[in-house]
Amino acid sequence: MTIIMHRYTNSTLSAIGLTVAILAQATSSHADWPMFRGPNAGSVAIDAKIPTKFGGEQKENVAWRTELPGRSVGGVIVVGDSAITTSSSGMDQRRLHLISVNSKDGSTRWQQEFVARGRPYCHPTSANAAPTPASDGKNIFAFFSSNDLACVDLDGNLVWYRSLSTDFPKAGNDVGMSSSPVVVDGVCVVQIECQGDSFAAGLNTEDGKILWKLDRPKQANWSSPTVVKLPNGEKVVVMQSSEDLLAVSPKTGKILWEMKVRCSTIPSCLAAEGRLFVPAGGLTAFDLSSAGASPSKLWDNNKLSANACSPLVVGKRVYTISRTVLASGDLFSGELKWQTRLADAKSIWSSPVVAGNILYIFGDDGKCFVVELGEDEGKVVATNELGEAVLGSPAISGNAMYVRGVSSLWKIAEK
């Protein structure tokens, strides 16, 4: 009887544990913003409530601001209660920092540091710390313009490190690289496209082994790979360049389909509602329903162009930004629905994010335009000044938005 009870207790506990684990995973998954543009690269946190007014001299709704070493034009990710970002500092920005900040109070949890072994050079407005890090919830993967790739655990301890510029010496671009890595199915995928050693590679997340390497066009490219879940549940990595658009298996690097498309080389693509939206001059939509075969083109519209920011989808609308004009198009037909000029906006490099039906977009002068996304118009409901350049895409977790300025990290939330 005792044994039976013991077994019963064990199995009950196991069941409860499993349930808790699943719930915890669901909660964590909901709360985490694990890579550039967040879960599914969607840039949208539909349930989040972020203040529309923040910053300024009064630091309204600024929960905290933490100064960080050096500079960054990359973004920030959120894993659990840590906001994680990268920096580059020192002579020629050769010092590479990976920093974890307590999301509750902005205190620094840990810093890990390396020295760039590849070319650290970049345009003065950029930084060696340009790509946004990524996480699989267990480890953090930090990538830099100099093609240094480091994996650390959630406590900042080094798991593995690769100098991809040492492995492939002609990989690099002295304007600066910025493609952010993605992590999927135990593989960290990087896209390093330039005039020299131009390639994409998948590295084992456990030990950094290069599982596959794919030659890519020898042209400069700053767009990021995108994880796309096909209708049959299979996850693929889609990459774009000025010459092609292709999907690869993350585990093997096998090309699943490939098309000759002159894609944009700064913004990245996005999948939603069984469609793939690709910045390519304007915006082109492809049908993803035919798994395994090349997706067929549904529509394109050059009035939905995206010069730097990646597109995003909310409800039945797709949104793009061309310089300082925000455009809304119908998801299914590609028809332009409205355009809103963001008055007094400077250069915009940061891909926007959406909380609920409110879009937040930062200019490189730190001014944030807050736009209510309506059926017939995009109404600018507020503009906010952080007083610091922002070039990376923000992250949203819970009811807070984390913004990586060039020299500090901000948490925007109701106090």
Next chain:
Amino acid sequence: MIRRLNQRTVLCAVAFAAFAFLVDFEMAQAESSLESIKMLQSLTSGDEGSLAAARAIKQLGKANDVTLVQSLTAMKGATPIGRNWILGLANSLYRKTGKSKASELTHFLSDTNQDGEARYTVFQWLTANNDKLRKELLANMKQDASPELRYLAIDEAMKSKLEILQLSSLLEAARHPSQVVSIIEKLKVLGETIDQSKQFGFLPKWRLIGPFDNVGTVNFDKVFPIENDGVKGLFKAEYEGKTEAVIWREETSEAADGMVDLAKTFSNEKGCIIYALTEFESEKDQDAEVRLGCINGNKIWVNGQLAVSNEVYHTGSQIDQYVEPIRLKAGKNQILLKLCQNEQKESWAQKFEFQLRICDSTGKAILTKGR
């Protein structure tokens, strides 16, 4: 009684065996950690080394028997990749124990025989929240062996108002091009003019020949006859160019940044290749670095040996963009450049130029004899 003795004997034997096992285990672990550190120190590129390093860093994390200072000391003599692995370990150890090791770390920083990157890291730790200490330390680091510390020290010194003598002293110490330019500008304001091109050691006098064909940007690797002649060190007076026979012409750069403007000299010719030739007279046999800034495709041969090769067009340029080690012989050394222009039409893709200097490994100019 005998039974008790036996029990004691057995207990003693077990205790001794356990002690011996622990000693052996710790010694084995220490040896294992030592081996792991050695392995990290010798790491080069590639999968095999990386996988072994991932195992080693895991072992070191578990063993926990390498001290912070031991890890920092191990960076000396390690390969660049190895240093990054060890630096990753050192950072973790610092988080665990560093705050209590200020005295040891201060001693480590003062030892200029230690690895420069390790010392710079220690400097950051020690001065993270102590600006007074930071300034005190930097005041004595303007000639530091670590390029990073020297750069910081000069940066800090430049924040003060300086007289000619102090600026001249800084100019002697400075290695980073941005700091050298900045000091020269400050000296100029004070009425002291420095020959910037000479200070950097840019080579201003060249013999140029071209244009040769590069239509379609396809001839970067084509071996033109002049390249074979370059290996032999015997050039002809005339070669068959892109559309006609071409001859050498003399060019002297008057620019402060040593830039040789090929677009101007060759009337904005596109889809072409120009060769540039010069001689560098070295006082002695010596190791040196050839340092090139060039926004176009480029190759450099020193005494007929290929030293630099970059098939890259219009993606940024700066002083010392490409740095490669070379060996100079006493006397005359021949330097031949192949400079390739593509056919891009954008306004930002029209430059066709280069700047070249010879330096020691710290970035200090080595001047050709007689300059």
